[in-house]
Amino acid sequence: MNRDRLRTGRSAGGPHTLIPATPEPPRRPLRALLLVTLAIGVGVLGGLVWLAQRGSLETLPDQSALVTATITATITATNPATATALPSETPTTAVLAARTGAGMAAAETPTPTPTSTTPPPVASVDGIVGVGGAARYDDSGVLLDELSQGAKVVVTARAADGGWLLVQTPDGQGGWAATDSLIVFDAGRLAAQEIVIIPITPTPTASSAASPAARQATPLPEGAASARVVVESGRLNLRAGPGPTYAIIAKAQPDAALTLLGRNADGTWLQVAAPEVQGGFVWAAAAYLSVTGDVQELPVATAVSAVPPYRDDGDAAPNQGMAPGPAARPSVTATGLTGLLAIQVEWGGDIYLYDLATGDLRLLTGGFDPSFSPDGMQVAFSRRGGDQGLYLIGVDGSNERRIFGTREPIASPKWSPDGRYIVFERGDEVDVCRISGFQCLDNNLSGVDSEDIATEMQNKLARVDVNGEHYRDIPVLNRAHAPDWNAAGIVYQSPAGLQITQDDPDARSELLYFDIKKQYELDPDWQPSGNRIVFQRREAAHWQIFGINADGGGLTGLTHPGTTFVDVQPSSVAPAWSPDGNHIVFLSNRIPDGHGAGAWGVWVMDADGGNQRRLPIDLPFVYTYVAEQMLDWGL
Numbered sequence: 001m002n003r004d005r006l007r008t009g010r011s012a013g014g015p016h017t018l019i020p021a022t023p024e025p026p027r028r029p030l031r032a033l034l035l036v037t038l039a040i041g042v043g044v045l046g047g048l049v050w051l052a053q054r055g056s057l058e059t060l061p062d063q064s065a066l067v068t069a070t071i072t073a074t075i076t077a078t079n080p081a082t083a084t085a086l087p088s089e090t091p092t093t094a095v096l097a098a099r100t101g102a103g104m105a106a107a108e109t110p111t112p113t114p115t116s117t118t119p120p121p122v123a124s125v126d127g128i129v130g131v132g133g134a135a136r137y138d139d140s141g142v143l144l145d146e147l148s149q150g151a152k153v154v155v156t157a158r159a160a161d162g163g164w165l166l167v168q169t170p171d172g173q174g175g176w177a178a179t180d181s182l183i184v185f186d187a188g189r190l191a192a193q194e195i196v197i198i199p200i201t202p203t204p205t206a207s208s209a210a211s212p213a214a215r216q217a218t219p220l221p222e223g224a225a226s227a228r229v230v231v232e233s234g235r236l237n238l239r240a241g242p243g244p245t246y247a248i249i250a251k252a253q254p255d256a257a258l259t260l261l262g263r264n265a266d267g268t269w270l271q272v273a274a275p276e277v278q279g280g281f282v283w284a285a286a287a288y289l290s291v292t293g294d295v296q297e298l299p300v301a302t303a304v305s306a307v308p309p310y311r312d313d314g315d316a317a318p319n320q321g322m323a324p325g326p327a328a329r330p331s332v333t334a335t336g337l338t339g340l341l342a343i344q345v346e347w348g349g350d351i352y353l354y355d356l357a358t359g360d361l362r363l364l365t366g367g368f369d370p371s372f373s374p375d376g377m378q379v380a381f382s383r384r385g386g387d388q389g390l391y392l393i394g395v396d397g398s399n400e401r402r403i404f405g406t407r408e409p410i411a412s413p414k415w416s417p418d419g420r421y422i423v424f425e426r427g428d429e430v431d432v433c434r435i436s437g438f439q440c441l442d443n444n445l446s447g448v449d450s451e452d453i454a455t456e457m458q459n460k461l462a463r464v465d466v467n468g469e470h471y472r473d474i475p476v477l478n479r480a481h482a483p484d485w486n487a488a489g490i491v492y493q494s495p496a497g498l499q500i501t502q503d504d505p506d507a508r509s510e511l512l513y514f515d516i517k518k519q520y521e522l523d524p525d526w527q528p529s530g531n532r533i534v535f536q537r538r539e540a541a542h543w544q545i546f547g548i549n550a551d552g553g554g555l556t557g558l559t560h561p562g563t564t565f566v567d568v569q570p571s572s573v574a575p576a577w578s579p580d581g582n583h584i585v586f587l588s589n590r591i592p593d594g595h596g597a598g599a600w601g602v603w604v605m606d607a608d609g610g611n612q613r614r615l616p617i618d619l620p621f622v623y624t625y626v627a628e629q630m631l632d633w634g635l
Helices: 031-053 064-078 080-085 091-097 205-210
Strands: 125-129 134-137 143-147 152-159 164-168 174-178 182-184 226-229 236-239 248-252 257-263 269-273 281-285 289-292 340-344 350-355 361-366 368-372 378-383 389-394 401-404 410-415 421-436 439-442 453-465 472-474 481-486 489-494 497-501 510-513 521-526 532-539 542-549 572-577 583-590 597-606 631-634
Touching: 143 174, 152 174, 152 182, 164 182, 248 281, 340 368, 350 378, 361 378, 361 389, 368 410, 378 410, 389 410, 421 481, 489 521, 497 521, 521 572, 532 572, 542 572, 572 631, 583 631
Parallel strands: 368 631, 410 481, 481 521
Antiparallel strands: 125 152, 125 182, 134 143, 134 174, 152 164, 164 174, 226 257, 226 289, 236 248, 236 281, 257 269, 269 281, 340 350, 340 631, 350 361, 368 378, 378 389, 389 401, 410 421, 421 439, 421 453, 453 472, 481 489, 489 497, 497 510, 521 532, 532 542, 572 583, 583 597
16 A cells, blocks of 8 residues: 555655557547547546545555546547647646556545645744834743844744734744734634634733732742832743743742853853752743842753643742653553644644543644654654654643755654664655556566656655664665654565565565455554554455564454444554553544444554443544554554
């Protein structure tokens, strides 16, 4: 199975994904035959392109490439001059050819719900600050600075209500600005975030000192550099580092008394003593503090806290000062599960994080194939288009960055067990071969007619470190997709079944499992520190999840339809292990209290397939049966 059929509009290759060369023209028939042939060809290909653009085109049978070659041959035979004028590789031909080969027959494949045609999402657009300038705030409403009229910015996201845009200045400073203060085109194509920006206005120092709350504030240690929080309402966000891109790890009450430890280089952020917080310090924006003494006399500090992001479990007591986030996630939850789920709604769309402990669902970013780092602090993912590449982002939404942008297209990133490297699928190799029918025979092209030569795309695997450096190709078969990595090696899918290889230039792929009668074993996922691998396999007109031992034994069906007496059999796809290896999360369109197919939802089961239940996650999933890696489970 090849995800690039729907993602790029071009084939990622295989023995059945060939682009036949144009045959030599034999003769010139009647003009009427030319007109009829052109009408049929344009109608068929136009319909395919229309379906592809609507996102509802399934992979086509292997005979599709033969249809393309036949139409091309007929046009050539009818009028060689016309055939010569035609492009040798039009977008419609590429779309059709990209859906031939190793794809599923449309008659055997569940059909996704068609979606309306929308412009492709973009990662960023350019903008200009409008008349009067624009105020820039962090995500908690703290004023960062004022952008001058006419200044250029890059806009990377929008608030779901349309009132705010996430901007980045030329020097890399980010923040939210009101939409009506900017001049921006195509902002509607940016990823939307469920965020509400409520600007916090600093309280003038004089009035703050005279307020009753200030007179009741906790006294400061004698002789220590000090400050008081001056906000009119709410609490002041305290961060892990000196800047709005760092995670919020604590909050301070209005008029709370703080002890200062240091400052950043320009004095805009101050390091504050926080005995309640692991590590003993936090960072606060100087604009919201009334400082006693000269800030420039404080030592310059650079330390960043490793405390987990703050979660608001209730207001702190009056005058308590700090309200630190918990050091660890709760162990008892309503679902009986812990950790975070990374959830891809559709390919190239929004990626959400769902906290199994609290039920909190929040937008993280946009892209596809999310994957948690072993420590649960970062998510790797991919993007296509002008900003294609391999990306990392913190689980708190901070420090999103592209670490590797060559060897495109890139998909399916997964981390090494020690968190040092990331393996991924790349699709930038081609193989020119001699064909017979739809099969590549060999690369000996000596004396071979042009119509017997085809170009085959070759998807391979590679890895880089977390900085995008130390690139290395992973030894695999001619085509490799959807890798996953644990201490025993790298498992991946191929046209020859599931294979295991190693991060070693001299490694050889070893067969894990292949059923010639099925031939569709996709999206393998290693049990962390374990011996089991789960994957999805096509069963007639539906897909189910199986488990197998790393030695190829112990094949077990983990999901299956409840009955055959339904119009459409439901599918279960995209399996991923929990960090402790005791549970498996997956996507399914089964009806929770029935046996038929319905809307897609997130399900979980025990490692042996027992105790299957749907999680309370309501998102508009779009699954297109090209082995999208929709889910991952982190700490």
